[in-house]
Amino acid sequence: MDRLAAMQTFVRVVESGSFSAVARETRSTQSAVSKQVAALERTLGARLLSRTTRALALTEAGQRYFEQARRLVGEIAEAEAAAREGEQQLSGWLRVASSVAYGRLKLLPLVNSFLAAHPAVKIELRLNDGFVDLVEQGIDVAVRIGELADSSLVARRVGSTHRVLLASREYLRALAPGLQAPRLPEDVLQHNCIVYSELNSAINWTFTAGPGAPVAVGTQVSLRAQGNLQTDSSEVIRAAVLSGMGIGQAPTWLFEAELASGEVQRLLPDWPAPPLPIHLVSPPQRRQSAKVQAFAAHVAAAS
Numbered sequence: 001m002d003r004l005a006a007m008q009t010f011v012r013v014v015e016s017g018s019f020s021a022v023a024r025e026t027r028s029t030q031s032a033v034s035k036q037v038a039a040l041e042r043t044l045g046a047r048l049l050s051r052t053t054r055a056l057a058l059t060e061a062g063q064r065y066f067e068q069a070r071r072l073v074g075e076i077a078e079a080e081a082a083a084r085e086g087e088q089q090l091s092g093w094l095r096v097a098s099s100v101a102y103g104r105l106k107l108l109p110l111v112n113s114f115l116a117a118h119p120a121v122k123i124e125l126r127l128n129d130g131f132v133d134l135v136e137q138g139i140d141v142a143v144r145i146g147e148l149a150d151s152s153l154v155a156r157r158v159g160s161t162h163r164v165l166l167a168s169r170e171y172l173r174a175l176a177p178g179l180q181a182p183r184l185p186e187d188v189l190q191h192n193c194i195v196y197s198e199l200n201s202a203i204n205w206t207f208t209a210g211p212g213a214p215v216a217v218g219t220q221v222s223l224r225a226q227g228n229l230q231t232d233s234s235e236v237i238r239a240a241v242l243s244g245m246g247i248g249q250a251p252t253w254l255f256e257a258e259l260a261s262g263e264v265q266r267l268l269p270d271w272p273a274p275p276l277p278i279h280l281v282s283p284p285q286r287r288q289s290a291k292v293q294a295f296a297a298h299v300a301a302a303s
Contacts, residue, residue, distance in 0.1 A: 004076070006040040007069045009033060010048065014066050016136045017056060025095075025138035074285050091120035094291045097134070097142035099198075101234035101254055103127040107143060107299075114298045121291060129198060129233050134283050141282045141292050143299075153281040156296050159303030161251045163273040164266050165207075167191075168258075171244040172265060182247075182267050184214075185221040192246030193227035196237050203230075205249050205273065212270035221271070225249075249273055278303065 012022045013033065023030045041048050048062035058066055098107050103125060111123050126132070126139065134142055134153065145161055165182070172181055182188050185207040195203060209219040227246050231237060234254060241248045242258065247267060258264035280296045282289075 003040075003043070006036050006043075008073050009036045010040055011066065011070050011073050012138070013037060013049070013056065014058060014062075015070075016138065018136075019056075021136055021138065070285075077285065077289070089120065090118045090291050090294055092291070093122050093124060094295060095124045095126065095138055095140045096295070097126045097128065097132050097137070097139045099129050099143070099145065099234060100127045101238065102143060102145065105256075106253055110299055110302055113302075114295055117298070118291075118294070129235075134281065139283075140286050140289060141280050141295055144279045144281050146276045148277075148279055148281070151281075152284055154284055154286075155279045155281045156300070157277055157279050158296065158300040159278045160275040161253070161278055162275050163249055163251050165205075165247060165249050165268045165271070165273070166241065166255060166259070166264050166266050167247040168242055168244045168264050169262060171241075171246065174244065181265075185223060185268065185271055188247065188268075189223060189226060191227075192229075193225035194237055194240045194246045194248040195225050195227060195230040196232070196234060196248075196250070197230050198232045198234075207268065207271035208274055210270045210272060220274075251276075 009022060009026075012025065013019055016022055016025075019030045019033045019037075022028075023033045026033070037049065044061075044065070046061040046065070047059050048065055050057045050059055050062075096107070096111070104127065108125070111125060115121060115123060126137070132139060132142060144155075148155055165188070167181070175181070179190060180187075182191065185205075188205065193205070203225050204222050205225045206220055206222045209215050209217055209221075211217055213219070229236075229240055229245060231240075234250070237248050237250055238254050240246065241250070241255070241264065252259065255264045259266060280299060282292050286292050
């Protein structure tokens with residue numbers, strides 16, 4: 001038995017809470033992961049995990065061993081990362097997570113250029129608009145848009161995303177008699193709003209007065225968006241706006257080509273929404289990874 005490999009597997013099983021998650025991460029089988037932990041227990045002469053059909057729990061001996069093992073595994077990973085960084089040779093898998101639209105439109109080109117610069121690296125790009133537990137899913141680095149909640153994750157700000165109010169040309173052409181495109185933030189309430197529910201400020205749309213607004217620059221107006229469609233998918237927001245279902249508040253990059261062609265038009269140009277920060281976040285044990293640091297620097301340089 002490879003004692004170090006078994007220790008690393010045990011630590012990941014505890015961190016993720018399941019054998020199956022580690023099996024997916026290591027491209028192995030749940031049975032192989034379980035056998036590796038069982039072999040470690042036999043070598044130590046102590047039961048480390050209490051297994052049930054629904055959950056895993058550390059035994060008293062397992063808790064003591066886990067704390068020491070996690071520290072040792074982290075130190076070894078840092079030493080290996082430092083050695084690889086010194087050789088200027090990155091290799092192996094890097095697991096990256098992002099929301100679907102941002103991953104498709106903005107991150108994928110950066111992944112492509114990063115792989116071209118580091119041909120020995122392989123990237124697994126996981127796209128999901130919902131919350132992703134980085135530790136449980138074995139993610140090395142993830143893109144998070146918006147204000148970060150307090151957590152143990154290591155974060156690096158790499159840019160901002162600018163949001164605007166917009167609607168399709170067809171939606172504006174089909175407005176009912178007497179209804180016009182919004183000229184002031186409160187006019188938004190007369191329109192069907194398509195709401196992205198993943199943001200903490202999902203229903204409350206905020207606008208900041210610019211130089212052309214009839215009030216002091218910097219004045220903020222916040223209102224409760226009302227409409228018949230709310231979704232946690234930015235791709236659905238995009239499709240709904242393009243099909244003329246209503247108006248949306250969305251990042252400019254989501255409609256870059258359509259804004260340039262005029263198919264989608266920006267509304268209230270003198271009242272932009274506050275920008276949202278873009279961070280790359282990693283679990284603490286991955287903060288010294290040479291691949292993570294190089295990828296973060298690559299993304300930051302392009303933002």
